[in-house]
Amino acid sequence: MAGDVMTKTINQKAWLFVIPVVVLVAFNAIIPLMTVVNYSVQESFGENTFFWAGVRWFEELLSSERFHASLLRSVMFTAIILFIEVPLGIAISLTMPRKGPWVSVCLVLMALPLLIPWNVVGAMWNIMALPDIGLLGHTLNAIGWSYNYTRQPFDAWFTIVLMDVWHWTSLIVLLCYAGLVSIPPAYYQAAKIDGARPWAVFRYIQLPKLKYVLTIAILLRFMDSFMIYTEVVVVTGGGPGNSTTFLSIDLVKTALGQFDLGPAAAMSLVYFLIILLLSWLFYTLMMRNEAR
Amino acid sequence: MRPRYLVPAIYIVFLLLPIYWLLNMSFKTTNEILGSFTLWPKTFTLASYETIFTDSTWYSGYIASIEYVIINTVLSVAVALPAAYAFSRYRFLGDKHLFFWLLTNRMAPPAVFALPFYQLYSAVGLFDTPWAVALAHTLFNIPLAVWILEGFMSGVPKELDETAYVDGYGFWRFFFRIFMPTIAAGIGVACFFCFMFSWVELLLAKTLTSVAAKPIAALMTKTASTSGYQLGLLAAAGSLTLIPGAVVIYFVRNYIAKGFALGRV
Numbered sequence: 001m002a003g004d005v006m007t008k009t010i011n012q013k014a015w016l017f018v019i020p021v022v023v024l025v026a027f028n029a030i031i032p033l034m035t036v037v038n039y040s041v042q043e044s045f046g047e048n049t050f051f052w053a054g055v056r057w058f059e060e061l062l063s064s065e066r067f068h069a070s071l072l073r074s075v076m077f078t079a080i081i082l083f084i085e086v087p088l089g090i091a092i093s094l095t096m097p098r099k100g101p102w103v104s105v106c107l108v109l110m111a112l113p114l115l116i117p118w119n120v121v122g123a124m125w126n127i128m129a130l131p132d133i134g135l136l137g138h139t140l141n142a143i144g145w146s147y148n149y150t151r152q153p154f155d156a157w158f159t160i161v162l163m164d165v166w167h168w169t170s171l172i173v174l175l176c177y178a179g180l181v182s183i184p185p186a187y188y189q190a191a192k193i194d195g196a197r198p199w200a201v202f203r204y205i206q207l208p209k210l211k212y213v214l215t216i217a218i219l220l221r222f223m224d225s226f227m228i229y230t231e232v233v234v235v236t237g238g239g240p241g242n243s244t245t246f247l248s249i250d251l252v253k254t255a256l257g258q259f260d261l262g263p264a265a266a267m268s269l270v271y272f273l274i275i276l277l278l279s280w281l282f283y284t285l286m287m288r289n290e291a292r
Numbered sequence: 293m294r295p296r297y298l299v300p301a302i303y304i305v306f307l308l309l310p311i312y313w314l315l316n317m318s319f320k321t322t323n324e325i326l327g328s329f330t331l332w333p334k335t336f337t338l339a340s341y342e343t344i345f346t347d348s349t350w351y352s353g354y355i356a357s358i359e360y361v362i363i364n365t366v367l368s369v370a371v372a373l374p375a376a377y378a379f380s381r382y383r384f385l386g387d388k389h390l391f392f393w394l395l396t397n398r399m400a401p402p403a404v405f406a407l408p409f410y411q412l413y414s415a416v417g418l419f420d421t422p423w424a425v426a427l428a429h430t431l432f433n434i435p436l437a438v439w440i441l442e443g444f445m446s447g448v449p450k451e452l453d454e455t456a457y458v459d460g461y462g463f464w465r466f467f468f469r470i471f472m473p474t475i476a477a478g479i480g481v482a483c484f485f486c487f488m489f490s491w492v493e494l495l496l497a498k499t500l501t502s503v504a505a506k507p508i509a510a511l512m513t514k515t516a517s518t519s520g521y522q523l524g525l526l527a528a529a530g531s532l533t534l535i536p537g538a539v540v541i542y543f544v545r546n547y548i549a550k551g552f553a554l555g556r557v
Contacts, residue, residue, distance in 0.1 A: 008383045017378035018390065020371040021434055028431040029397050032408030095299040104545050108538075109304050111545075112311070115537025117492045117509035120530045127317055127527060128310045135313045138329050166307065173303075227401040230494050248403040252495075255407050268404040279399045283392065 039265035057266035067267065069242065070250040071274075074226055077246060081164050081225045086218060088165070089172025090210070094202070096177055107177075110170040122234025125163040129235070136162075149236065153243035156236045160244060163231060168224070172217045179213035180206060219282045226275055247271050311534070317527035325523050340528035350529065353508035356422060357491070358536065360505070363426035365486040368433040369441075369479060376441035377467070381450065391442075394435040402495045405431070410499050424500040425507070429493060433486045440485060444478025445471075477547055484544045491536065509533060 040057055061067050096106055113121070131137040131148045136159075140147040149155040183205065191201050229248040232238070238245035238253070245253075251271060255264035317325060318340055319333040344350040378384070379391060409428050410419070418424040452474065456466040472479065498510040512529045 008381060010384065011382040012384050014378035014382035014384040014387075017374035018384075021375040021394070021438060022390070024367075024371060024427070024430050025394060025397055025434055028405075028409075028428060029400070031412055032405050035408035035411065036404065092300055092303050095296045097297065097300075106300055106304065108541050108545050109307060111541045112534070112538060113307055115488055115491065115534075115541060117494055117533050119494050119509050119512065120533050123512060123526055123530050124310045124314050127523060128313050133325060133329050135309065135331075166310065169303075170307070223399050227403070229401075229403055248401055251401075251403045252406065255403075261407070264407070268401075272400060272404050275399050275401065276396055279396070280392075283395070 036265045036268050039261045040269055041262075043262050057262045058270070061263060061266050061270060066250070067270075070245055070247045073243075073245065074247045077161075077228070078222060078225045080161055081168075082218065082221060084161070084165055085169045085172055085221060086214070089169050089217070090176055090214075092169070092173045093176035093180055094206070096173070098181060107174070110173055112170075113167050114170055116167075118230035119234050121163065121167055122231040125159065125166075125231070126235050129159050151240055153240055156240060156244050160232055160235060163235065164225065164228070167231065168221060171220065172214075175213045175217040176210055179210045183209050215282065215285065219279065222282065223275060223279060226278075314527050314530050317523055318531045320524055322522065322524050337524075340524040341532075343525060344528055344532065350508075350511065353506055353511040354532070356501070356505045357497075357507040357509065360422035360425040360429070360497070360507070361487055361490045361536075363422055364429045364433060364490040365483055367426060368430050368437045368486045369482050371430075372434055372437035372441055372482065373472070373479075374467075376438045376445055377471075379438065379442045380445035381453070391438075394438055396435075398432045398435045398439075400431065402432075402493065406495055406499045409496060413500055419500060420502045420504050422505050425497045425505065426490075428496045428500055429490045432493075433489055436485055436489065437482045440482045441475070441478055444475045444481075448474055480544055480547050484540065484547070487540055488537075 041055070042052060043056075097103055116124070126134075128134045128136045129149050131141055137147055137149070147155050149159040187205050188201070191205060196204075227248055228246060229252065232244055232246060233249060233252075236244045238249045247267075248271075251264060251267050254260050254267060316332060319336050319338070320330070321335055321337050321339070324330060324334055379387060405428075413419045413424040413428070418427070448471070452470065453466065456470050461470070494507070494509050497507045501507065501510070508529065512526055512533075
């Protein structure tokens, strides 16, 4: 919390202010989470018959190859996404105009993809990538790449990575841009007097200032790319084969498709715990930065 | 134009290409879409838009979406305001743990909660109402709103509160008359993000509705899958979903960058 810098009064009545939030979030978080925990240790037959299953689903899940494969795909996707979007986002924010009428134009146009419903994003890229009549697919085929995202796993990956770069790089750009404009001009003047080269300005003035916003940006991008569902389902449906079946897609297939409540619930919990653990690592790092 | 502006310029062109393609498709006839590859509509038609505006299942989808997005935004920000104030001004038992617990909900994958949510909201009789979706979306929007608002509030010196009390203001009068106007930009940013994440989320919105409160974006998936290959209609419906976002961005354009800068940086 940023407020830790300020001296705060100890006041237990502050709980009263927090109660509405706690009640609402608890209703939405704790009841469903307990449902999931409940399912995860039981076996279901038909409508409402349940048997105690202990940790069986967890054991099966952790040794299941299908789960390992989905997990690996999710991790790979997130790694590729962060590897492309973070440097690209920084580069764009550095080269954007800082003042004048173009700033608003850039910001409005760049924020646009962030406000498109996720399945519309999927539909858009679906239409864009159709091999025969889509702009992307047609162009790629015209230049000699026999591109078909519904048949070749590599093409499917190429399409969803490109889609995610299109969809979310702007978030990093906006955050970094906000960090950059908050650097006082005096810093740049001092650097100019010292005759610093652009790289030195970036390394010693801009990057340190960006560190905090970048942590938020990476945290948000990590969580959301690890949870990606709708866009990918609309474009590839997890295919061809299982090549783009990420954890979330696998989970929904198990829970709502096959109605295997026990295994799906066990998977939900493991999935949630992975995100929680990694986010907690980021969060503590962030807090440490802030304390300094 | 300086050469370094090429980078954002190319990026913006890249952003606009799929949007252009969607609009392009929405003005074509089905025959033209399936028949050939054309860079712009040869036979310009508004037929797809006409279908949407005359068929009540389509436009009621828009109304449903906007309904739950607005309920969610108002609700999330309203309850987040006092909570963020508490986090930014006071220390109390378990405050840090509570703050982190709230944030963990922003990390919960909607896929995990889809089925339990369906059962929960069916059990309390809210299934297929805008309220179900609005309440479900508070799961990730309240933590976000608290996070953003807390940042803005911590930027306001505590002397403001103390001076107001000395001047004889009661707490709520101070909060509404002085404090909220002071952090208006922060409230704007929080509303923007709540609107954004509620408007774009679909998995929960789709799971919690069937007919009456079906969001527009979910209707699109249905069209795409059930009534054959109506790409023009799909593209037109998609194009229309861009409008609310564009309007909202236009209004908050000066706050987006500044908001981040003031609030959390």
